């Protein structure tokens with residue numbers, strides 16, 4: 001168990017993969033008219049007022065005239081080259097009658113407000129406005145994301161959180177990128193840093209990127225309440241609203257669940273879905289987001305053991321969710337016909353319009369799973385009968401205790417060998433169809449079922465010897 005973080009770290013160092021760029025939307029720029037209470041940038045006849053009590057860092061791009069300016073107790077102007085202020089004594093004919101206009105208060109804008117972030121796969125996409133939809137938890141920067149504050153722009157963000165620091169991969173401020181923890185904490189304690197970031201915690205950069213091509217855990221579930229506290233949910237207009245994992249609100253749309261194996265690449269798959277489906281005219285109003293979620297696993301539906309990763313595809317359309325269901329069907333069909341090339345072992349969906357995929361017509365993995373399950377039940381029964389007959393066991397509770405503890409141990413082995421195998425086989429040899437594919441192919445549920453056979457029933461079924469050597473390796 002102790003070794004798990006090391007293994008994860010190792011996997012993370014292999015290379016950044018499915019991390020995103022998250023850009024903070026609001027600014028405290030003088031030229032942004034949304035920052036003024038009169039909804040206009042002040043001109044020569046106006047009196048400019050900054051609230052005395054507020055601290056603010058204001059970016060100024062050009063030269064501005066005014067009658068008078070009232071400054072805050074603490075604040076700064078970041079002047080672009082050629083920018084400045086001058087007071088006019090007479091009337092400016094190009095300006096109106098002259099008003100007192102106040103700079104907007106940015107004090108309450110919170111880091112954990114999902115509405116204040118835009119996400120994109122690359123910096124280029126960020127600039128071109130090709131933004132990605134995400135569930136609320138992942139709209140806010142994840143620990144492996146690059147955080148971007150716009151170039152030629154200043155801001156003020158409340159970074160209060162329940163924890164001492166918010167970990168991210170890097171932060172770019174005013175065009176300068178920080179990925180070293182010490183350099184950024186130095187920036188945070190600078191004058192600009194203190195005016196831009198305020199609140200009870202700190203932002204810590206230098207986290208490793210996401211090294212798993214199939215996606216990583218965002219790490220924001222600890223902040224779920226804080227994130228959802230900023231979100232107002234509209235009441236859904238469909239019959240059976242769905243609640244995606246990591247989202248704050250019920251949605252009308254569909255959720256596709258993808259079961260992935262070695263060789264699955266979240267970024268590539270996201271692009272595939274965009275180019276195959278989202279460009280189609282009938283899906284114009286669709287919003288689609290993909291993320292990795294960890295579903296709690298239960299052996300035979302009762303005994304919890306760890307979690308299994310799944311890819312959650314959230315599909316929303318503005319309407320009643322009918323387009324979403326059509327798209328969900330397309331995605332599941334695509335996954336079934338091209339899954340082996342994409343590293344997908346299964347896919348199913350649920351739609352708020354009432355539709356869902358046919359579970360029984362599932363994939364090879366599911367069929368094999370059912371067969372394995374039945375075989376294991378049978379072997380357990382046989383072993384039980386044999387043990388009771390030989391007089392080894394009298395009480396039914398006795399055999400369940402040792403087998404449980406063994407089960408735990410073997411599932412640990414499974415967790416450890418999983419990422420290790422992927423880390424070595426995937427990037428170095430780039431062969432998705434090697435040994436690690438086998439556990440993934442049959443799903444984690446069956447892995448553990450196999451582990452169960454390993455704990456003492458293995459002699460019954462020599463057919464599975466091959467799988468067992470996998471797990472011991």
Ligand SMILES: *[C@@H]1O[C@H](CO)[C@@H](O)[C@H](O)[C@H]1NC(C)=O
Nearest residue numbers: 025026027029032033034035
């Ligand atoms: C002005 O601020 C608003 C809200 O903070 C933001 O959405 C918009 O992008 C900004 N305008 C520009 C030109 O940056």
